[in-house]
Amino acid sequence: MRPRQLLRHHLFWPIAALVLLLVLNTVSNPSFLEIRLQNGQLYGSLVDILRNGAPTLLIAVGMTLVIATRGIDLSVGAVAAIAGAVACTWIASGGSAATAVLLALGACVLLGLWNGFLVSVLGIQPIIATLVLMTAGRGAAMLVTEGQIITVDDPLYHQIGAGFLVLPIAVLVSLGVLVGVALLTRGTALGMLVESVGVNPRASLLAGVRSRTIIWTVYVFAGLCAGVAGLMISSNVNAADANNAGLWIEMDAILAVVIGGTSLAGGRYSLAGTLVGALVIQTLTTTVYSIGVAPNAALVFKAVVVIAVCLLQSPRTSQVFGVRRKAGPRPSRSEEVTAA
Amino acid sequence: MTDSSARAAPAVDMRGITVEFPGVRALSEVDFRLLPGEVHALMGENGAGKSTLIKALTGVHRPTSGVILLHGEQVGFGTPVQAQDAGISTVYQEVNLCPNLSVAENILLGREPRRLGAIDARACRARAAELLQRIGLSIDPASTLDSHPIAVQQLVAIARALAVDARVLVLDEPTSSLDAGEVAELFRIMRVLRDDGVAILFVSHFLDQVYEIADRMTVLRNGSLVGEYLPTETGRLELVSAMLGRENTVLEEVGRRSQERAPASVPVLTARNLGRGGAIAPFDLEIHAGEVVGLAGLLGSGRTELARLLFGADRADTGGLSTGGRPFRPRSARSMIARGVAFCSEDRKAEGLVADLSVRDNLLLALQAARGWARPVPRRTADALVAEYIGKLDIRPADPGALTKNLSGGNQQKVLLARWLITRPKLLILDEPTRGIDVGAKAQIQQVVADLAADGTAVLFVSAELEEVVRVSDRVVVLRDRHKVSELDGADATVDRVMASIAAAHGEHGRAVAS
Amino acid sequence: MSVMDVRSRQVRVPRRFLPVAATFAVFVLTFGAGSLRYEGFASPQVLTNLFVDNAFLIVLAVGMTFVILTGGIDLSVGAVAALSTMIAAATLEAGWPPLVSVAAVLLTGTCLGLLMGLVIHHFEVQPFIVTLAGMFLARGLCFLISVESVSITDPAFRAAATGTLTPVEGVTLTYSVLIALAVVLVAAHVLHRTRFGRTVYAVGGSEASARLMGLPTGRVKVGVYAVSGFCSALGGLLFSLYMLSGYGLHAVGMELDVIAAVVVGGTLLSGGVGYVAGSVAGVLVLGTVQTLISFEGTLSSWWTRIVVGVLLLVFVVFQRAVVRRAR
Structure with missing residues (x-):
């Protein structure tokens, strides 16, 4: 009974994938698990994975809440690019790092408000509503940077993406947000209300839930997360590249959420799952690089792992939740199997 | 009318049907026969096994044991399509057509007349018009389905059932969203079909309707057959107690409202x-x-x-x-x-239940929404409230963690009611x-x-x-x-x-x- | 305007056609605006070039229309197109006969689509995720074949690419345009005159109902991804004719353009409503915008993205208004 329960846990396969990847790495490079303390800072492959994965994790946290409300935000990559563009352009024109950050995050909140407006007020399907900004957003970022790659040299700004407080600051920020969101949503009733809106928006509205406000808020929060992630990315390289900063990061974030067991159909979500999902994706990327496969061909491995994890989760999902989508008088797959 | 049809060979003869799901025996050894040219009502409480029996007949479920004879020949359907091809058509309570397609397209979907491999649009229109004519429904076959009220959509579903020359027509609670005039229209069509020799299996919760239209009634309770009755010989009280299996006291008790209540x-x-x-x-x-x-x-x-x-x-x-x-x-x-003020919508599924959440979450939803997200109901208060109302309304299973989507319709309704009672409206x-x-x-x-x-x-x-x-x-x-x-x-x-x-x-x- | 009037009188259910008519109207308006503003814009050749430059996009949009009509989505089309250019280039370089090479490309694309469809249907993984993985897979495979761009030197291929037709004086077409138009015609026939097509609409309208009606929903759901895979491969072939090279970074982000074109063409992402003709109109609108911006000369290329985003927004809000009024 015990092992079966373990197998049925929604994080079993993602964690198994993560462990497998770590083992692979350790076998090919015995010093993989080593962590050194040097000048009060931690170094090592594991720390690198965390640091490189910090922006994805942060965006995935915002994405988790959006997906829990039955939405999706495709624009986060473009928003991240805009954040970097705004901040770097401001610094390059002589502004201070602090105001640059505030300006960039302010812009991202506005963009989040815009997405939220389209979805919650106009009632447009989230996938198209955010596709608008995904398409136009990079153009807007180019507009800000006038098509140039803006480089900056501001030590304070550089701290966001590359600074250390024992651990990289970016990692601390991302984990801090993750824990903060977990405490906030599970400690209060916010999580339950978000899930309720995701499962049945109309019923929630009639039960007195402020569905519109909740949906609007999660898009703003996703925008904010994307903004901070964009700052991390641009500050790490001291530059704003409107075309390539945060390219495909929305897809990585969505994958992280889905691998973590949160369904794209909305409803119940798992922040712990999102953390594991983000780690799986980043570890995979790192692994492929360190094995020496061409960076672009690494995509093949990503595809394989994603499909493998989703497939492994799937039969079980359809056993446990199978009745939901097949509410009609058709037997769920499990019934067919057992009846046969 | 019943006398003559009783002598005919049954269109459907189900013998000793047992259907088992993991851990549940949904039907045990049920016999059921449906004669050509009769309207046969299938009665029973929710959970009595009505839908399971229908699904066993229409190929959705495969019986664990038992025999199904269709016009005297043994059949075994693996899918609804096979049942349809054998002449058994089903019209479900919720209209199962495609709202985005036209009436004609819906009627003929999957069996469009073709010429040279391509769908023959003109023949389609003619055939659809002919079928609508047969049930006396005068609407434009080219209009989109969702431009019509539910009642008309239900009749279109029947026209579709006729398109296969169904000899057995299963109507699973077709009247629950119709008004009196629409029910009368449906009954008129049912009588026409019955007189054509179609065997009609009719499920309804409304006793009046059953007594009006049915030639015979079969009652199920807890997955077993209680008996077969003739409306002409069976009183309502007798029928209800057959369905309930207990003396019908509750209804009588609620019956008399308290006269002495003085309105404030x-x-x-x-x-x-x-x-x-x-x-x-x-x-x-x-x-x-x-x-x-x-x-x-x-x-x-x-x-x-x-x-x-x-x-x-x-x-x-x-x-x-x-x-x-x-x-x-x-x-x-x-x-x-x-x-x-509190409000329970008529549309339980779409506007009431939060199906994927637990009974506990559903019960607390309105109270929590009123308090706002920042002030969660304290755990102990919440537990007490949930336990109190599960007990008070006899919600089954009495498990706060059960997902509401797995509850029966009646229990779901009680959950919704309790959700509001907790807020003391x-x-x-x-x-x-x-x-x-x-x-x-x-x-x-x-x-x-x-x-x-x-x-x-x-x-x-x-x-x-x-x-x-x-x-x-x-x-x-x-x-x-x-x-x-x-x-x-x-x-x-x-x-x-x-x-x-x-x-x-x-x-x-x-x-x-x-x- | 006249377009709309004629349509609403001819057609039995005008509301269904309203979004498509609107797209055509926008196309006429933008093209008309260009003609007024720029000399030489209104020439038949500029119009023809819209087809020449966007033939591959039309083919991709046709495949995407099938998928979106069932309520699904296919994010892999750009990557599969890129993979097709790569396979074509690599096999030709290896000395395969052009026809065998073309067959290999089409087979690969169809199989990839089929595979994704099977996973989506049988394992009930969301299409978004499966086709995203498909996109990663196809792009990755490109780079496994070659990291560099491979140019196509096969004489037959080059002849097909550069060959032109002059049906009317002053108008030149490429073979790609003919192929794209043929694909559109076949797709329209399949959608409206076959049971497969009807089932595509039925699945998009209500999958549960379609299943209860005994329609082969599973086969159709898998089938549309195979169709989309085939169209992506064919679109990729046309793209390789256009670029005369195979490269893993071809057609990056093209899936977004394709989805935008389909949505602008009046197909609802929720499924069940839309027409291939609309998607063609959507491609033409996007193409006109691009042409306008290149005629302007002073505007930078990123304005294209912004305008496409704005167009998308306008159409989505418009559709939303139509749907709301209908309810």
């Missing part, structure tokens, strides 16, 4: 000239504490619309509300909840709270309504069943054609009077379904 002087909610274009004409209404106000009228008379306006679920064009003498305009559901608006649920749960819900009123809560009770409205309510408001036409008090509120009020000047009432 100040109304809980007053509507003045409240109305919304196309939904309900402006009306006045007062609801007092401790009073059950019934809302009667045919489907489409504005019952649901009136209830929704009072709750602010839809925005009013004219007029306003007042509570405790203070007037205001209803803005949103939230603002009404803040004033102590001053006025509870119940739109069709007993529709589509079994007799036992129905009686329990009616009892809850009576208890609430006794405790001083005002209740607005909407139901399509006149007898129920009259039995439960102190006062009945009658609607016709989206107008409030009368209010019947106390002794005046009898089924006959309400019916007369609904039927008055019915000739002007232009809601006939077909030509």
Whole structure:
């Protein structure tokens, strides 16, 4: 009974994938698990994975809440690019790092408000509503940077993406947000209300839930997360590249959420799952690089792992939740199997 | 009529049908026979095994054991398609057609006449028109399905069933969303088909309808066969006790509303000239504490619309509300909840349940929403409330962690009711709270309504069943054609009077379904 | 305007056609605006070039229309197109006969689509995720074949690419345009005159109902992804004719353009409503915008993205209004 329960846990396969990847790495490079303390800072492959994965994790946290409300935000990559563009352009024109950050995050909140407006007020399907900004957003970022790659040299700004407080600051920020969101949503009733809106928006509205406000808020929060992630990315390289900063990061974030067991159909979500999902994706990327496969061909491995994890989760999902989508008088797959 | 058909060979003969699911025996050794040229009603509470039996017949479920003979030949269907091909067509309670396609496309979907491999559009139109003609439905075959009301869509589904020359027609609760005129139309078509020799299996919760249309009745209880009855020889009480398997005491008890209830002087909610274009004409209404106000009228008379306006679920064009003498305009559901008004929608699935969440979360949802996300209900209070209401309303399974989607219809309805009771509303608006649920749960819900009123809560009770409205309510408001036409008090509120009020000047009432 | 009037009189259910008519109207308007503003814009050749430059996009949009009509989505089309250019280039370089090479490309694309369809249907993984993985897979495979761009030197291929037709004086077409138009015609026939097509609409309208009606929903759901895979491969072939090279970074982000074109063409992402003709109109609108911006000369290329985003927004809000009024 015990092992079966373990197998049925929604994080079993993602964690198994993560462990497998770590083992692979350790076998090919015995010093993989080593962590050194040097000048009060931690170094090592594991720390690198965390640091490189910090922006994805942060965006995935915002994405988790959006997906829990039955939405999706495709624009986060473009928003991240805009954040970097705004901040770097401001610094390059002589502004201070602090105001640059505030300006960039302010812009991202506005963009989040815009997405939220389209979805919650106009009632447009989230996938198209955010596709608008995904398409136009990079153009807007180019507009800000006038098509140039803006480089900056501001030590304070550089701290966001590359600074250390024992651990990289970016990692601390991302984990801090993750824990903060977990405490906030599970400690209060916010999580339950978000899930309720995701499962049945109309019923929630009639039960007195402020569905519109909740949906609007999660898009703003996703925008904010994307903004901070964009700052991390641009500050790490001291530059704003409107075309390539945060390219495909929305897809990585969505994958992280889905691998973590949160369904794209909305409803119940798992922040712990999102953390594991983000780690799986980043570890995979790192692994492929360190094995020496061409960076672009690494995509093949990503595809394989994603499909493998989703497939492994799937039969079980359809056993446990199978009745939901097949509410009609058709037997769920499990019934067919057992009846046969 | 029954005598002659009883001698014919059965169209369907199911013998010793047992269906088992993991851990559950849904049907055990049920015998059922359906004769050509008869309407055979299948009766039973929810969970009696009606749908399982139908699904075993239509190839959705494969029986664990037992034999199905179709016109004397043994059959075994693996899929609904095979059953359809063998001449068994099913029309489900919720219209199972494609709203985005035209009427003709829906009727012929999957069996379009073809020429040279391509669909022959002209032949399609002709065939669809012919089938609509056969059931006497005069609508444009090229119009999109969702431009028609549900009742017409249901008839289109029957036309589709005829397209296969079905010799067996299964109607699974087809009448639950139809009004009286539409039911009459459906029955007319059923009689035509019956006289053509079609064997019709009919499921309905409405005793009146069953007695009107059925030639024979089969009653199931807890997955077993209770017996086969003839409507001409079986009284209602006998039938109901066969379905319930116990003496029918609950219904009788709730029956008499407490006469001595003295309405409080100040109304809980007053509507003045409240109305919304196309939904309900402006009306006045007062609801007092401790009073059950019934809302009667045919489907489409504005019952649901009136209830929704009072709750602010839809925005009013004219007029306003007042509570405790203070007037205001209803803005949103939230603002009404803040004033102590609660509303259970008729559409349980779409507007009530949060199916993927637990019973506990569903019970606490309204209370929590009123408190706001930042002030969660303390754990101990929440546990106590949940346990109290699961017990009070006899919600089964009594497991707060169970997902509501796995509950039966009656228990889901109780969860919704309890969700509002927890917030201790001053006025509870119940739109069709007993529709589509079994007799036992129905009686329990009616009892809850009576208890609430006794405790001083005002209740607005909407139901399509006149007898129920009259039995439960102190006062009945009658609607016709989206107008409030009368209010019947106390002794005046009898089924006959309400019916007369609904039927008055019915000739002007232009809601006939077909030509 | 006249377009709309004619349509609403001819057609039995005008509301269904309203979005498509609107797209055509926008196309006429933008093209008309260009003609007024720029000399030489209104020439038949500029119009023809819209087809020449966007032939591959039209083919991809046709495949995407099938998928979106069932309520699904296919994010892999750009990557599969890129993979097709790569396979074509690599096999030609290896000396395969052009026809065999073309067959290999089409087979690969169809199989990839089929595979994704099977996973989506049988394992009930969301299409978004499966086709996203498909996109990663196809792009990755490109780089496994070659990291560099591979140019196509096969004479037959080059002849097909550079060959032109002059049906009318002053108008030159490429073979790609003919192929794209043929694909559109076949797709329209399949959608409206076959049971497969009807089932595509039925699945998009209500999958549960379609299943109860005994329609082969599973086969159709898998089938549309195979169709989309085939169209992506064919679109990729046309793209390789256009670029005369195979490269893993070809057609990056093209899936977004394709989805935008389909949505602008009036197909609802929720499924069940839309027409191939609409998607063609959507491609033409996007193409006109691009042409306008290149005629302007002073505007930078990123304005294209912004304008496409704005167009998308306008159409989505418009559709939303139509749907709301209908309810």
